[in-house]
Amino acid sequence: MMLNRRQLIGGAAAGATASLAGCAGLTGRTPSQEAPEQTTLTFVNWSGDAEKAAFDALIAAFTAANPDVVVRTDTVPYASIQTNIDSRFQAGTPPDLFRVSYIDIGQYTSQGVLLDVSGTFTAERAAQFVPGLYQGVVADGRPYGVPHQIDTSAVLYRTDAFEAAGIRDVPASLEEAWSWEEFAAVAERLAGVTKGKQVPFIYNWQAAGAYRWLSWLFQADGRLLTEDLLAPAVDSPQGRRTLEFTRSFYTEGWVARNSSTKSTTYAGDEFVAGAAAMAFVGDFVLPAVDAGVDFEYRVLPMPRDVRAASDLGGNAIVAAAEGAHTEAALRFLDFIAQEEPMRTYCEATGQLPTLTSLTQTELDFEVRPDLMGTFVEQATTITPEQVAQVTVPAFARINTLLGNELETMFLQGREAGATAQALDEALAQALR
Amino acid sequence: MSRAARPSAVGRDREGPAFAAPALLLAGTFLVLPMLLAGVYSFTDIAPLSGAVSWVGLQHYATMLADPVFARAVLNTALFTAVTVPGSMALGLALALLMNSVLPARALFRTVVYLPLVISGVAVGLIGTLLFNETTGVLQTLAAALGLPPVSWQSSGPAAFASVVLITLWVRVGFTMIIYLAGLQAVPVELHEAGQVEGAGRWQRFRWITWPLLGPATFFLLVMSVIYSFQVFDTVFVLTGGGPGSATEVLGTYAYDTAFGPARDQGYGAALGLVVFVFTLVFTLLQWRASRTRDEAA
16 A cells, blocks of 8 residues: 555554553553542563463452452563653652562662552551561561562582483482582582583672572571661671682582573573583472473582571562552552462462461472472571671672672682672671 | 855855854754763762762762772673674675575565664663573573573573674674675775676675775774673663673763763763773774774785
């Protein structure tokens, strides 16, 4: 069909009118004929395929119970979530609801931009959550959101690689977890059989995951910050020992050099591609790994040193204090923090619940339920002290600095002692 | 001119700005205004959430002078420009000379060389990650099959820098080739014939006939390539993220990370952006002046 310019301009004008009408819909100010009392909530989040489907199901259940509220999701890539949220706040149109990781939440609570939910989440309600985790959403004694789920890391391994290396004594529970020395011996044996085609393991500290290095530090009974959370505390005997040990991953050739903290590779992807015999990954990666692999794999707990520890991954759902529909947003937060919706969401996504009642029952996970038990058990090693250190307002910045300093040690060979000093100097600046 | 003709001339004068207005409005709103604002913001601190602006004067520029990452980014950007600009132009010229000759399936080859240019920078970066992945990448598999030693494309600074340069050349060569090809086709055949009659060899004819006549094309490519190289962002951002360490950090990625990364320092980010602008402006002015004096001298 041929169009002349007039028709084209006419078409464009009609299109513009239609899209402007669409914009009116987005802000919830639709002409009143259809549903006069309906409130539209904007929910900004990032999600993989399984999470997206689970969020959609969650929202459908909420809308069925609350027919006057429509929840519109805006799914953005994880890499740009912060920019997206910041720009909405700066423009004066914050989203009604958004998803935020525990390690990022401090930068919002410290600015007073989140809705205080203490009216709905009373002390009695708060007591239903795993205490250490609930602290993640609390600032100055008040809750600013719902700890929706957590995830934590454990170690996936290829059974063929373990067989080839003659590793038969595989820990099945936290009690049996390998010590650092035992883990090092296993890595050494794997390095002997895989010979350049496959590295013994990959650790998931890439892509804003530098904070996962802290699992080793906490295992060694070290601290990132002093007890008052005001000063850095990495430069300690425990900190130096941890840096020394993790540095050896690279000097011994147990990990690929392109898997450092600032690398653009992902642990789950490399494991699926067959590049590593073991992969430290978060439970949320399981659906993607399981869909991708063509070999048999199982799971074992994180190694332990003085004690067992793993990372606090996972996210809270929060509402903006200046949101247009705070009452409806509160209702949504109330809904998702109930047992049944949380159970359904976690079972579908392979993530772990935050309600004590659910952590004590066995969930019917959709993907590899046989492996999820190890992750659930691993999550019990996350302590309130650890949560407090990774949810300080400056943590997002600390995470970046940690990634920079560790990479200098891993790839440029800086000594552990010098790295401990450099880390403390950098952290002190970030905390100022 | 008759009296009757005047009103229409005046009418035409009025129509001019009216026709230009939409373009001017768009350029003003989306190019000039943001640029001016970035200049203003470079003297301020901007709160990441409230957007509250506070005046800090020249503080960001002072920080810049003492910032080792900034120094590294300037050095990397300059090196990247120094390698990619002559590299892409020389390769483009060589290919243009080849495609301008009697080559079978010329149209096909031209398309193949030009094709990468129409792919978005982000896609190019992603293709790069598949090629240069140190453990599972295409190049590594190929090297292993041929018995060549593995290259640390991602974990060694110089190799990562080379990967960015190579992928940029792959994209840019198509553009320089097309421009040079157009330039070559405008070189009169008679001049070459005259040169041949006078006994000039192939190299002499290229040096004294073709190359001077390609002057305008070379100048255009130089300006465009320098601007492109100074503003490089997407490919580096996706391919290496500025790493390992700061080995491939360029001004574009550093400004972005500063303003929109976890640091969220939009004021300092704006100052860094302004530096890119000033560098580009100065280079372009210098080249423009050099070209004008050259033309006048000619």
